[in-house]
Amino acid sequence: MGNLNNFASCISINTAHPLPVYRQIYLRLKEAIIAGNLKPGERLPSMRVLASDLGLARGTVENAYAMLIGEGYLESHGQSGTRVSSHLSSSHTLPVIANSLPVTEKEPSMPHVSDFSHQPLQLGLPALDEFPLTLWNRLAGKHIRQFPRTNLAQPPAAGYRPLREAIARYLQISRGITCQPRQIFICGGYGSVLRLILDTLYRHGDKVWLEDPCYLTARKIFTHVGAQIVPIDIDNEGMQVEQAIQRQSDARFALVTPAHHSPTGVTLSLPRRLALLKWATDNQSWIIEDDYDGEFRYQGRPQPALKSLDATGRVLYAGTFSKVLFPALRTAYLAVPESQIEQFEQRVCISPCASQVQIQATIADFIDQSHFYRHLKNMRTLYARRRGFLIQAISENLSHLKHLKIETHFGGMHLILHLESHVDDRQITALARSHGLAVEALSEWCIDNHRLTGLLLGFTNISSLAHAKQQINKLSKLIQA
Amino acid sequence: MGNLNNFASCISINTAHPLPVYRQIYLRLKEAIIAGNLKPGERLPSMRVLASDLGLARGTVENAYAMLIGEGYLESHGQSGTRVSSHLSSSHTLPVIANSLPVTEKEPSMPHVSDFSHQPLQLGLPALDEFPLTLWNRLAGKHIRQFPRTNLAQPPAAGYRPLREAIARYLQISRGITCQPRQIFICGGYGSVLRLILDTLYRHGDKVWLEDPCYLTARKIFTHVGAQIVPIDIDNEGMQVEQAIQRQSDARFALVTPAHHSPTGVTLSLPRRLALLKWATDNQSWIIEDDYDGEFRYQGRPQPALKSLDATGRVLYAGTFSKVLFPALRTAYLAVPESQIEQFEQRVCISPCASQVQIQATIADFIDQSHFYRHLKNMRTLYARRRGFLIQAISENLSHLKHLKIETHFGGMHLILHLESHVDDRQITALARSHGLAVEALSEWCIDNHRLTGLLLGFTNISSLAHAKQQINKLSKLIQA
Secondary structure (H helix, E strand, C coil), X not given: CCCHHHHHHHCCCCCCCCCCHHHHHHHHHHHHHHCCCCCCCCECCCHHHHHHHHCCCHHHHHHHHHHHHXXXXXXXXXXXXXXXXXXXXXXXXXXXXXXXXXXXXXXXXXXXXXXXXXCCCCCXXXXXXXXXXXXXXXXXXXXXXXXXXHHHCCCCCCXXXXXXXXXXXXXXXXXXXXXXHHHEEEECCHHHHHHHHHHHHCCCCCEEEEEECCCHHHHHHHHHHCCEEEEEEEECCEECHHHHHHHHCCCCEEEECCCCCCCCCCCCCHXXXXXXXXXXXXXXXXXXXXXXXXXXXCCCCCCCCHHHHCCCCCEEEEXXXXXXXXXXXXXXXXXXXXXXXXXXXXXHHHCCCCCCHHHHHHHHHHHHCCHHHHHHHHHHHHHHHHHHHHXXXXXXXXXXXXXXXXXXXXXXXXXXXXXXXXXXXXHHXXXXXXXXXXXXXXXXXXXXXXXXXXXXXXXCCCCCHXXXXXXXXXXXXXXXX | CCCHHHHHHHCCCCCCCCCCHHHHHHHHHHHHHHCCCCCCCCECCCHHHHHHHHCCCHHHHHHHHHHHHHCCCEEECHHHCEEECCCCCHHHHCCCCCCCCCCCCCCCCCCCCCCCCCCCCCCCCCCHHHXXXXXXXXXXXXXXXXXXXXXXXCCCCCCCHHHHHHHHHHHHHHHCCXXXXXXXXXXXXXXHHHHHHHHHHCCXXXXXXXXXXXXXXXXXXXXXXXXXXXXXXXXXXXXXXXXXXXXXCCCCEEEECCCCCCCCCCCCCHXXXXXXXXXXXXXXXXXXXXXXXXXXXXXXXXXXXHHHHCCCCCEEEEEECCCCCCHHHCCEEEECCHHHHHHHHHHHHHCCCCXXXXXXXXXXXXXXXXXXXXXXXXXXXXXXXXXXXXHHHHHHHHCCCCCCEEECCCECCEEEEECCCCCCHHHHHHHHHHCXXXXXXXXXXXXXXXXXXXXXXXXXXCCCHHHHHHHHHHHHHHHHC
16 A cells, blocks of 8 residues: 555545445545554655546545545645544544544444445344335335326425324324324434424423433434433333432433333333333423334234323324335324324424325325235244344354353344443444444443443344354454454 | 114225225214214214124224224223214314414414415415426336335435436536535425524524515524524615624624525625625625525526625525425425535434435436426426516506505516505405415514515416406405405
């Protein structure tokens, strides 16, 4: 890499790839610096020369260099050109994941979001190979062809009525929730649901109980509005509600994932659910139930939602089609207590539903024509099997590693490999990711809880036992390295 | 209906109908209850019996009954069976308008947003009758059919790349703006664009210049984040920039509609544009350019965008497909200065683009295959003609009303009838709306400016001179009343 003439040939650019070229250059250089192939102080070709060598516009290279300078990987020495920073901190040599935020003390780092691609063991994806795409496209195509001219005008701010009705029926049948269609608001994804809740109910200075660890995006959304975050530990019954009440009984929100805690998979026990509801009723606080994967339970039937016990109207129930159908739908929904309908109706006039009507209509058909229930059943069976593949592969390949402990719960879409507390899960994760395994580090999901360390492995897209063994084999070598 | 034996024969079910059978039962029963054919307290057949009579599965009838119980039309009396509720409230017997808003005191009243329908003279709608729907559906259908399995996964947070590229080309050609695709971020509507800007750049306590009068939703969005709003008067050159600098030179944002001021239609003059840009450069402030209808100019060519003069990178350019294509697309975009790309890229990871990829792909095709330019040209011609119809109808029907003055500028999608300051435009508007004319009151768009009073009339969906005369005739009678 020290040879400037060969430099350009070492940066492989694929102009047909969806990732912008400047970004590919940025990633290749960053990886090289982190891997130590480009050494501190080493001089890079000038932007003009590199652009010329790669047959690109100077601005493209300039953009990549600028980003790396901004992140501290490169230093600009004016006329002397650009060099790898002499003083790379540990945060620069630990791999930083693309699209992640520079690691600062204030911001938690983001999980990797690939544009369209998905990598082995990636979290948060349903089984893309098994989605009934032909059926889906048939239903969707019908709504495109039959798109009436009147539907060109302003769509309903709260969402397409037939979908709200279909969801109300689904929630009744499958999640034990009784609510009216008018309690249901369609949003453009889970983040939009949280923002709708905060836009409508949040008041400056409100405190929120968050499970620790918890889903990063949720934490960032609360941080962004200035909420005071109160991290609450998880034990084998889920969020420690009594501890939360002692620490901060006047919190105004509690955000929970009761079916399968995200990311540890623990189910919130019934006593905890009742304690949580009692607290919310006594304090007139709000419980936000994130039920993103409640359907995927492999022992026994899926549990009723927490909201099914919500006699006093304190639970805001957030569901999404991202995991039960597919992420590109960008469609989620919120079921609010009856007392809050009017407030939310007013709010959505300012921030109307961004989900396309034809898409909503297609989802409504998918539910009403019972494909949805059949699909969920098929996925439960499939995921149980794929989970089995991964567990078996791990048992065979990684059992010799004493510090490893597989965590499996009754449901969810990923497994956790707990590591001993002295092991740095971020380092292993970075290494795994640079080798194309999209695992995540448990510690990155933690707020205060610094003792937890482990790897999160998605199993939904593992096609066979052999496939699982291949991934785990690869992972095994990296862990031992 | 009291005879249980005949009950089943009164519920007409069409198993070949696309509407699910349980839903047909639900609707038939609900209609009967609302119409008073089934009386409060009246007993219905048991689910088992009715299912048997109709030759259906018990679950089908159970579903229908469950929905009606959930909505309060029926009551379950255990062993005694199911009865029509004894206490039907007026909400069960009066038809409820789906998705309508109750009016409260705190919120400035919102313009009426009809679900899908559009009413005569309604603002903010393109000509729905003339949109090339067949062509559109053909393009859209292709993207549905060719939807690759890989596109099921997480879509690009900043928007679909080919659309960002198509927009960059369009902006260059039609709006005089030079920018890279990576400067463009796709959002789920104009409100989302404003929120993205505020999420990324707003700091607590920032002040913003708003045109007075201005688009209500924009004002609400700024109010919601706690920004200090500084209303600036409009004259015949647009926003009074010198006045603004004197009043609040340290404002951090200025939101302007330079092509055709919303709602008065005045174009921001070149000296004012330059003064605004100079101020923003000197103060490192941000100008948000809302160019929602810049294409629709009827005398001379559409003006280049303000951003075409943005040498120092201070303008955030907001465009939308709502008016130039149709509102149900819920797709808009933001072109940011190059210096801000990274910040916005980080932000969209938290709040990714909610616009569906297939929709974005269809828009990209529409632009790239030149249908878009042809459509804009057709609409310019059409709107000029329809505007003419309305102006003529007003001149003929309302000229006797001395206090009326038609305001026409070179472009835009509506006309203003200025009224004398003692006339209450809100009263006239309320009267007109209750008679099905969707006019709006100018004073409702005002922040501080209480002298302005007038009616805003949309002309884009007026199909003929006769149609225009009919609407104006109706309006004329109401004004004189």
